[in-house]
Amino acid sequence: MTRKILEVASLTKVFGGLCAVENVSFDVDEGSITALIGPNGAGKTTMFNLITNVYQRSDGDVLFCDESICDLPANKIAGLGLVRTFQSARVFPGMTTLENVLTGAHLHMLAHPAQQMLWLPKATREERDLVAKADALLDLVNLLAFRDVAATDLPMGAQKLLEVVRALMAQPKLLLLDEPAAGLNDSETEEFAALICAVRNNGISVMVVEHNMSLVMGVADKVLVLDAGRLIAQGTPGDVQNNARVVEAYIGQEFSPQDGD
Numbered sequence: 405m406t407r408k409i410l411e412v413a414s415l416t417k418v419f420g421g422l423c424a425v426e427n428v429s430f431d432v433d434e435g436s437i438t439a440l441i442g443p444n445g446a447g448k449t450t451m452f453n454l455i456t457n458v459y460q461r462s463d464g465d466v467l468f469c470d471e472s473i474c475d476l477p478a479n480k481i482a483g484l485g486l487v488r489t490f491q492s493a494r495v496f497p498g499m500t501t502l503e504n505v506l507t508g509a510h511l512h513m514l515a516h517p518a519q520q521m522l523w524l525p526k527a528t529r530e531e532r533d534l535v536a537k538a539d540a541l542l543d544l545v546n547l548l549a550f551r552d553v554a555a556t557d558l559p560m561g562a563q564k565l566l567e568v569v570r571a572l573m574a575q576p577k578l579l580l581l582d583e584p585a586a587g588l589n590d591s592e593t594e595e596f597a598a599l600i601c602a603v604r605n606n607g608i609s610v611m612v613v614e615h616n617m618s619l620v621m622g623v624a625d626k627v628l629v630l631d632a633g634r635l636i637a638q639g640t641p642g643d644v645q646n647n648a649r650v651v652e653a654y655i656g657q658e659f660s661p662q663d664g665d
């Protein structure tokens with residue numbers, strides 16, 4: 405049986421009078437791509453914020469690799485291998501492409517900061533290994549030629565790939581991506597889909613919030629549908645596309661689950 409890397413149990417978040425996430429339960433299979441979709445304001449980002457304890461839950465539990473993580477600080481959760489990107493995150497200005505990628509590794513730097521400052525052998529070796537890893541990841545997404553360019557000078561599609569590469573430097577077991585393909589053109593989106601599949605094929609589980617339905621339906625093993633804080637459907641892409649409640653939830657939205665965005 406496939407192992408569950410993430411188990412969300414009866415999770416609830418109330419903001420004042422608003423129930424942004426209401427009694428939601430689901431599992432994420434290890435080694436899978438799970439998409440979390442739903443209309444604007446459905447609670448998708450709130451769900452990521454609850455899983456990573458950026459927001460404290462009102463009720464329920466979150467298990468990562470069979471352990472409850474609800475009371476752990478966000479940086480400890482990342483250190484366990486549950487790494488996320490932010491909906492509005494961009495590359496860091498004033499840094500090259502390579503420097504941006506290296507910031508993703510800070511959780512795993514073993515050398516003491518004093519050793520790093522003094523360039524002691526352990527720190528030098530570690531730095532060399534991390535740069536080699538960063539270069540390999542940049543090569544994977546065809547950005548190696550741009551490693552020394554200011555990251556903000558890259559086209560939007562490349563910046564989005566860079567955000568994922570940066571998150572991969574933190575050695576995730578589960579990667580949470582919040583609207584990673586927003587603003588990408590069709591060919592950039594295709595490249596992005598290939599990257600997500602490559603990540604999954606390397607054994608890293610992926611959970612992705614995304615409005616681009618052709619991307620979601622093309623890559624996801626399982627789709628979860630939130631509407632007004634409730635999980636209204638889950639299943640294969642084919643299952644949810646034909647689900648009457650899902651179609652209804654999208655009426656009046658700028659996109660429909662049958663179409664691309």
Ligand SMILES: Nc1ncnc2c1ncn2[C@@H]1O[C@H](COP(=O)(O)OP(=O)(O)OP(=O)(O)O)[C@@H](O)[C@H]1O
Pocket residue numbers: 419422424442443444445446447448449450451491
């Ligand atoms: N910190 C907060 N305080 C109060 N209300 C919040 C907070 N964060 C989110 N909400 C509310 O919770 C609901 C869900 O918001 P959320 O950002 O999770 O939606 P979403 O599904 O990510 O939407 P989008 O597709 O637009 O990103 C919304 O009504 C939002 O206004």
Ligand SMILES: [Mg+2]
Pocket residue numbers: 448449450491
């Ligand atoms: Mg959101």
